[in-house]
Amino acid sequence: MRKYLAGICFLFVGVQLWAQQDANAVKYGSLLNPEAARKHLSVIASDAFEGRETGTKGAELAAHYIANEFKKIGLKAPVKGSFFQPVELVETQFVVDKFQINGEQLKPNEHFYMSGSRDDKKIKAQKIVFAGYGISAEGYDDLKGVDIAGKVALIIGTDEPRRNGTSLISKSADPSDWATSAYKRIQNLRAKKPALILMVNPQFQLRSVRHLASPSISLKKKKVAISPSEVQADVIELTLDAADIFLKKSGKTITQLRAAINEAGTPMSQTFKADFEISYGNKTKDLKAANVLGYLEGSDLKDELLVISAHYDHEGMAAEGIDRIYNGADDDGSGTTAVLELARVFAQAKKDKKGPRRSILFLAVVGEEKGLLGSQWYSENPVFPLAKTVTNLNIDMIGRVDPAHKDKPDYCYLIGSDKLSTQLHKISENANATYTKLEIDYKYNDPKDPERIYYRSDHYNFAKHGIPIIFYFNGVHEDYHKVSDEIDKIDFLLLTKRAQLVFYTAWDIVNRDLRPVVDVADSMPKTR
CATH class of the missing domain: 3.40.630.10 (Zn peptidases)
Known part of the structure; x- marks a missing residue:
């Protein structure tokens, strides 16, 4: 008798559960x-x-x-x-058309790396300003008395000047902020309005081969005019070998200049002759x-x-x-x-x-x-x-x-159901509890x-x-x-x-x- 009553109760519960379902939804x-x-x-x-x-x-x-x-x-x-x-989409490909120094055409990834630019540029220079580490700090200033406005600046882009293991900036064995932040020295240089910054990175040739930026796709938008005050110098990373090609007419190497700074404990900023020409920019095309x-x-x-x-x-x-x-x-x-x-x-x-x-x-x-x-x-x-x-x-x-x-x-991952509407979240939870009974993971x-x-x-x-919204994801x-x-x-x-x-x-x-x-x-x- 108890088993019979239990069966009746189970059937009743099942009917009640089914009654909560929408027959058309199930169909x-x-x-x-x-x-x-x-x-x-x-x-x-x-x-x-x-x-x-x-x-x-x-x-x-x-x-x-x-x-x-x-x-x-x-x-x-x-x-x-x-x-x-x-x-409306546009595909943009950054291209360096020419990178020539002292009669030699340098190659991307082998000699230099440049990822992109806001503007198309052509630069010709007969002189390059070597600005040491590009650092302006109390007691040490690579840019003191050096004019890089409108010129091509070449700097050592890593570490900082050291003498017998002691930083000339921090006055200790510990590195200063300059040593750990390329961004800081780049901003320091950009404030002086150079035409271009060439940053020597001794570790560059040890990296995995990189490519010039792959084409990017974006929504097509109206071009916004950039005022001259907003234009900033672009940065190009150079290998040690490439830097030495720039320095060829000076009879010096980047390693020698770096050693001279460290030995003297003072900046060695200078201008040297070099026949340099570069052109680069963004090539765009509309996409269907x-x-x-x-x-x-x-x-x-x-x-x-x-x-x-x-x-x-x-x-x-x-x-x-x-x-x-x-x-x-x-x-x-x-x-x-x-x-x-x-x-x-x-x-x-x-x-x-x-x-x-x-x-x-x-x-x-x-x-x-x-x-x-x-x-x-x-x-x-x-x-x-x-x-x-x-x-x-x-x-x-x-x-x-x-x-x-x-x-x-x-299971199914659900994202966002409760971010804007608690009611939507309850609708979602009820739909799953009533019909699909998946494990919902809100991780x-x-x-x-x-x-x-x-x-x-x-x-x-x-x-x-x-x-x-609700986002469904596995x-x-x-x-x-x-x-x-x-x-x-x-x-x-x-x-x-x-x-x-x-x-x-x-x-x-x-x-x-x-x-x-x-x-x-x-x-x-x-x-x-």
């Missing part, structure tokens, strides 16, 4: 499935898309695939009849890129909008290697796949007249790997008013398991977490405008940003379950009477 959430996810990801993370790097053919192919899928399932094209929102937007119109609350986002770009191709393609199956092919699948099931619900009350924007953004550029562009040029955007659910890597959860893979939600994940995906460009694994991030390592059952958590959270948000209330002053600082 459409179950339409998310691993087979459909695999179909999309097999295309998105294929070699044909060449790693989907922003501004390349591969990214363009990915964008068109996403747009075609949005069109197939019946989403509206909200950008003046298009699924594409053009994102686009966010992909699919719009599902709501019913009675259609003026309010939920954004479900993921970035479709990745790292492109390596310069060499057997496998050169960064397929980005997890990062963020998995998130893009989830957006496509969520769009499909919400569109089906609408066809069945069970559609959302609020509208949904399915947003696949470009340029995340270049600095969250696509989402920044959207947030600064919104197709729908940000004031009417109630929440952003952002998905970036949900197809893998990180080392911390290898023994308990049924990266801690403002003190050193990884600063909150700032590292596209939700941030909504959060900084006061829009509540954590970093051994294939993160490597060519080995391949589709055969994706757990499609887990990807689907995490996508279902997004779905059930979204279902609640778009169908409830009132939007999530912003009731928290964001505890994260407004900076990346």
Whole structure:
């Protein structure tokens, strides 16, 4: 009899629990499935898309695939009849066209290193000012009586003058601030208005080979005129060998000059002849890129909008290697796949007249790997008013398991759910407790977490405008940003379950009477 009553009680509890669920939510959430996810990801993370790097053919192919899928399932094209929102980007490559001294052309990384400049410059000089260590300190001043204004200054960029092991600056064996701060001596020199600073670094040739700055991609902005007072001398690091080429006409070497300073205990600043010519600057070109937007119109609350986002770009191709393609199956092919699948099931619900009350924007953004550029562009040029955007659910890597959860893979990291809205956090927690029952890990939600994940995906460009967000993430694994991030390592059952958590959270948000209330002053600082 007791067993019978216990069974009845268990059945009653089960019925009560089921009663808390929304039957329609369960129906459409179950339409998310691993087979459909695999179909999309097999295309998105294929070699044909060449790693989907922003501004390349591969990214363009990915964008068109996403747009075609949005069109197939019946989403509206909200950008003046298009699924594409053009994102104005510019690629900048810093180039040293000429670096010639005493008839010899010096080579980047072999003789000098220069990472970039604000301005294009051409400099010719017949004289170079050797300014010792570039130090101006009480009792010792390399620049006393030396005019470097408008001239090329050559300095020893490391350590400080020493005599018998004693610093001539600190008057002890302990180094002074000058010895430990190249920045301090550079600022000291810049105050004297030189045209260029050549800084000899004896350790330079011991470093791993570095390259002139790789091309950078940024949002295209209007050029701002720089006043002459803002122009500062650029700094170029030289090897010892390169410094000796500069000193060739003086008959001295940098090692000899350094030894002379240390022996005499006084500056040895001087001017020497040298035929020097340099030209450098930034070469720019516009890049073609686009966010992909699919719009599902709501019913009675259609003026309010939920954004479900993921970035479709990745790292492109390596310069060499057997496998050169960064397929980005997890990062963020998995998130893009989830957006496509969520769009499909919400569109089906609408066809069945069970559609959302609020509208949904399915947003696949470009340029995340270049600095969250696509989402920044959207947030600064919104197709729908940000004031009417109630929440952003952002998905970036949900197809893998990180080392911390290898023994308990049924989990998902959530970031940001409580940063602006306690109500959104409760909606999220309830969705998981009612439907998916994943282990929710809030490790990266801690403002003190050193990884600063909150700032590292596209939700941030909504959060900084006061829009509540949730970021869904599986954590970093051994294939993160490597060519080995391949589709055969994706757990499609887990990807689907995490996508279902997004779905059930979204279902609640778009169908409830009132939007999530912003009731928290964001505890994260407004900076990346």
